[in-house]
């Protein structure tokens with residue numbers, strides 16, 4: 086939780102592979118590959134839900150096995166990692182400019198949790214001179230909404246913080262919802278911070294457009310192979326203080342939820358605004374049919 090946001094987590098994972106390669110001492114290829122596998126496992130086990138981490142780590146580690154020496158493998162990994170980080174930062178900027186076009190002068194926008202990509206879209210619309218208002222949810226239990234309202238206020242955007250349970254009441258005033266993504270599945274569902282699916286449901290009921298802002302490395306090729314996305318559960322101490330409730334009461338603290346494709350009007354990516362139904366085709370192009378078969 087020191088690093089928050091699926092994009093930042095992916096860049097940190099890629100950077101860690103790069104650092105491992107830079108610092109590695111030794112010339113034995115078999116030992117290098119074994120150590121690399123251990124590093125990958127440690128990184129991937131740290132956050133199970135966001136596939137961005139998986140994609141960032143895999144993209145950075147790609148080609149190591151084919152190298153003819155440890156030095157060559159280290160160079161490949163360092164290059165991969167730098168490329169992933171640069172492309173990831175670039176994608177955030179491109180999404181901001183594409184997504185901002187969906188926001189019109191006078192719009193009221195809602196966002197949830199703390200997504201640097203969704204904030205980028207909203208901030209870009211504001212920079213373009215559009216007069217916009219934003220409602221941002223508190224996002225219990227970690228209250229990342231506090232980060233969001235600080236980010237938006239710094240940009241000079243008219244921002245209102247609401248508690249999560251005020252979403253339905255406020256939805257009447259909202260024109261569009263923009264949220265981030267931790268993972269997008271092969272059938273176009275969105276996995277994002279807990280509460281996102283309720284917001285999408287309320288947006289649909291109120292005929293409010295709902296957009297997910299997601300770099301394509303948040304698309305999960307693993308889901309194409311039938312894998313389920315593991316929803317991270319966290320400590321009950323995030324929800325209640327010690328002694329506050331009897332021991333017999335269970336606490337369930339899931340961190341993410343699933344928004345089905347039919348609640349999503351569009352996914353704003355660095356390759357354009359796409360429908361949830363076209364996720365498969367993007368995956369096919371990005372990851373390659375052969376590679377996808379292996380997964």
Ligand code: RI2
Pocket residue numbers: 088089090091092093094135197198199200201202203264265266267277278
């Ligand atoms: P960016 C965050 O969760 C939120 O769910 C947010 O929507 C998503 O990551 C994407 O964030 P967490 O991974 O990449 O911090 O848009 O728990 O910053």
